[in-house]
Amino acid sequence: MPITTAFQTEIQRVSILDEHGQFDAELGDGLISNDDLVRLYEDMALCRKLDEVAFKLQRSGRMGTYPQNMGQEATSLGAAYVLNQDDWLVTCYRENCGLFHRGLPPEKILLHWMGDERGNHIDPELCVTPIAVPIGTQMLHATGLAWASKYRNESRIACTFFGDGATSEGDFHEAMNFAANLDIPVVFFCQNNHWAISVPGHIQCSAPTVAQRALAYGMDTIQCDGNDLFAVVHCMKTATEHARKEGRPFFIEGVTYRLGDHTTADDARRYRDQDEVDLWTERDPIVRIREHMKSLKIWDDSKEAQLAERVEEETSAIVQRAEGIEAPNDDDFFTSMYADLPADLRRQMDTRRTSSIGEDPSQIENPQTA
Amino acid sequence: MSERTLEFRDALREAMSQEMRANKRVFLLGEEVAEYDGAYKVSRGMLEEFGPQRIIDTPISESGFAGMAIGAAMMGLRPIVEFMSWSFSLVAADPILNNAPKMLYMSGGQFGCPIVFRGNDGAGGQLGSTHSWCVEGMYSNVPGLKMAIPAFADDAKGLLTTAIRDDDPVFFLESERLLALKGHVPEGEHLVPFGQALVRRSGDDVTIVSFGRPVHFCLEAAEALEAEGISCEVIDGRTIRPLDLDTIVRSVKKTNACVVVDQSWSFGSPGSEIAAQIHQACFDDLDNHVMRVHSADVPTPYAWNLEQEYLPNARRIAEAVRSALYVA
Ligand SMILES: Cc1ncc(C[n+]2csc(CCOP(=O)(O)OP(=O)(O)O)c2C)c(N)n1
Ligand SMILES: [Mg+2]
Numbered sequence: 148m149p150i151t152t153a154f155q156t157e158i159q160r161v162s163i164l165d166e167h168g169q170f171d172a173e174l175g176d177g178l179i180s181n182d183d184l185v186r187l188y189e190d191m192a193l194c195r196k197l198d199e200v201a202f203k204l205q206r207s208g209r210m211g212t213y214p215q216n217m218g219q220e221a222t223s224l225g226a227a228y229v230l231n232q233d234d235w236l237v238t239c240y241r242e243n244c245g246l247f248h249r250g251l252p253p254e255k256i257l258l259h260w261m262g263d264e265r266g267n268h269i270d271p272e273l274c275v276t277p278i279a280v281p282i283g284t285q286m287l288h289a290t291g292l293a294w295a296s297k298y299r300n301e302s303r304i305a306c307t308f309f310g311d312g313a314t315s316e317g318d319f320h321e322a323m324n325f326a327a328n329l330d331i332p333v334v335f336f337c338q339n340n341h342w343a344i345s346v347p348g349h350i351q352c353s354a355p356t357v358a359q360r361a362l363a364y365g366m367d368t369i370q371c372d373g374n375d376l377f378a379v380v381h382c383m384k385t386a387t388e389h390a391r392k393e394g395r396p397f398f399i400e401g402v403t404y405r406l407g408d409h410t411t412a413d414d415a416r417r418y419r420d421q422d423e424v425d426l427w428t429e430r431d432p433i434v435r436i437r438e439h440m441k442s443l444k445i446w447d448d449s450k451e452a453q454l455a456e457r458v459e460e461e462t463s464a465i466v467q468r469a470e471g472i473e474a475p476n477d478d479d480f481f482t483s484m485y486a487d488l489p490a491d492l493r494r495q496m497d498t499r500r501t502s503s504i505g506e507d508p509s510q511i512e513n514p515q516t517a
Numbered sequence: 518m519s520e521r522t523l524e525f526r527d528a529l530r531e532a533m534s535q536e537m538r539a540n541k542r543v544f545l546l547g548e549e550v551a552e553y554d555g556a557y558k559v560s561r562g563m564l565e566e567f568g569p570q571r572i573i574d575t576p577i578s579e580s581g582f583a584g585m586a587i588g589a590a591m592m593g594l595r596p597i598v599e600f601m602s603w604s605f606s607l608v609a610a611d612p613i614l615n616n617a618p619k620m621l622y623m624s625g626g627q628f629g630c631p632i633v634f635r636g637n638d639g640a641g642g643q644l645g646s647t648h649s650w651c652v653e654g655m656y657s658n659v660p661g662l663k664m665a666i667p668a669f670a671d672d673a674k675g676l677l678t679t680a681i682r683d684d685d686p687v688f689f690l691e692s693e694r695l696l697a698l699k700g701h702v703p704e705g706e707h708l709v710p711f712g713q714a715l716v717r718r719s720g721d722d723v724t725i726v727s728f729g730r731p732v733h734f735c736l737e738a739a740e741a742l743e744a745e746g747i748s749c750e751v752i753d754g755r756t757i758r759p760l761d762l763d764t765i766v767r768s769v770k771k772t773n774a775c776v777v778v779d780q781s782w783s784f785g786s787p788g789s790e791i792a793a794q795i796h797q798a799c800f801d802d803l804d805n806h807v808m809r810v811h812s813a814d815v816p817t818p819y820a821w822n823l824e825q826e827y828l829p830n831a832r833r834i835a836e837a838v839r840s841a842l843y844v845a
Binding site: 211262263264280281282283312313315316317318343344345346350351417418474475477479480481484492495 | 548549552553556574575576577578579580581604605607608643645647648813814815816818819820821822823826827
């Protein structure tokens with residue numbers, strides 16, 4: 148027998164609550180309590196509303212570029228729900244819902260996109276990292292964070308989020324390789340929303356699933372309906388258990404779709420068909436949960452109306468908090484630049500007078516000229 | 518000569534398109550360059566004209582497409598590599614700094630590297646510290662590469678055409694903030710040779726040397742200083758490597774005072790190098806040491822007010838000029 152099978156496998160796909168309201172009781176029962184379900188639904192509703200509000204802020208010139216989360220709320224939310232509060236949540240830029248669930252004040256996200264560094268000044272207790280816009284870098288950071296926890300014999304793990312496009316970066320492959328070969332407990336969560344700006348998924352990955360990329364690194368992997376909160380929670384439970392018990396990484400591909408533009412600087416109508424958007428609109432993760440809660444008799448139209456009112460009030464309070472903060476001043480140039488600001492920079496800070504900001508260096512010593 | 522005006526971005530596209538029509542070896546690749554017409558619409562319509570074989574949307578793999586383009590250049594093709602932003606070229610540091618500029622040298626002349634890396638460079642668009650790199654500060658340090666940095670639409674076309682025809686790797690730095698700037702651009706073949714600075718404004722009291730977007734800040738400052746009776750000569754360097762020191766020296770010998778304006782950080786920068794060279798060449802002609810205006814020595818601030826103050830703006834340039842001339 149000269150030719151044998153060296154390796155064979157399959158990629159599992161998890162779906163529990165589908166877009167038609169079909170619920171798989173065997174997998175789904177007891178996964179999320181009714182109380183929690185209501186709370187998670189409210190999280191998604193707030194996130195969706197804030198997305199809308201942020202979009203309008205941008206259009207009226209009160210915010211810079213903003214990337215909408217619409218349609219992708221269930222992925223990061225399901226992850227944050229399953230993770231422990233001290234597990235690292237290492238996101239890129241489309242995970243508002245999970246971050247809010249973790250406890251990040253929503254005005255921080257608004258502040259960031261309004262162009263204020265203070266949006267990334269985050270309470271260390273939250274165990275989240277700053278918004279990562281350079282594509283892919285955060286996956287290696289997550290691997291390093293989890294590696295450090297292991298080094299210190301802590302039980303914390305890390306979960307990192309990234310898009311389908313990000314899987315083309317070397318950082319992705321290097322992070323996956325490290326985590327698998329060095330036994331590092333990281334959950335890699337790919338939000339496959341089918342597009343990287345205008346570039347369709349198959350340009351980034353020509354395999355039928357992104358999930359199977361993990362196999363090449365010897366990492367366990369699964370695909371789920373990313374618009375199905377139950378499926379996300381199920382996969383996250385499997386992944387975190389694996390990470391904690393085996394000390395090994397795990398890969399989840401959440402298949403989802405961004406219903407909005409890439410960012411407010413984009414117009415997605417230029418490169419994708421309305422039919423596709425319509426199809427995914429019907430698969431909306433929020434609508435699905437709402438209908439399910441109604442079928443469980445734990446939700447009704449009056450509760451929905453009350454929630455809408457509450458969310459309206461809450462978002463305007465969030466905007467007020469974000470816009471109410473005073474503009475940063477010149478001293479903030481130097482804030483957090485070094486753990487210990489070196490003397491030459493301290494002099495720049497004290498005098499605002501150095502060759503690098505256009506002044507006569509001979510006058511540096513004399514703050515009077517400042 | 519017609520007075521046809523074009524936007525800076527269209528001048529760039531015209532250079533690429535004309536060269537692609539004339540030479541089948543030239544092609545364009547990068548993130549979003551095809552279907553999307555480029556993140557900043559520089560390659561608008563090029564996919565339609567040249568097809569997907571020559572206008573190539575890449576995966577988000579800067580190191581990958583930069584490295585592959587180097588291989589293609591070694592085979593005699595002439596790739597134009599667009600970085601959506603030069604900030605993202607940091608991911609590709611090894612191929613662009615460690616391979617491209619040394620390929621000819623290390624292969625004893627066998628493998629050339631006729632490649633253009635181009636994209637948006639510099640701060641000013643409130644993109645935060647990771648997306649606002651002025652790579653001229655770091656990259657101009659590397660021997661083996663050329664670096665062009667146009668400030669006006671006609672130079673955008675003329676310098677890019679020269680870059681595409683150049684047999685060595687050219688780093689071509691565009692400012693997003695200038696892309697909509699209009700100016701007269703010659704219609705046919707238009708070449709601006711490398712290493713030739715241009716006097717943008719003549720004056721007698723002080724020489725202001727800059728390149729790229731800050732040239733506009735210098736002209737603004739010169740205008741304001743004129744009202745104070747200070748006559749500024751503004752030199753647009755146009756290329757950093759090679760550097761046209763002669764034009765600068767000729768001017769400084771006339772004015773006896775000099776301010777160098779460079780949007781990169783001061784430490785180990787083109788500005789510090791140019792100042793050192795001027796000191797050496799014009800030591801006896803200078804009435805004061807060369808002043809430099811750079812971006813502040815901190816990560817690019819995100820907030821609008823801080824970013825404006827961080828940049829080498831017209832106010833700071835005017836202050837430096839007064840200081841150079843001992844005007845209180
Ligand atoms: C290193 C780097 N290259 C390019 C970009 C520009 N960029 C920003 S978002 C994006 C698309 C990312 O797509 P994906 O990873 O699928 O995430 P999505 O936006 O779809 O959530 C690109 C190319 C960047 N920010 N960083
Ligand atoms: Mg995507």
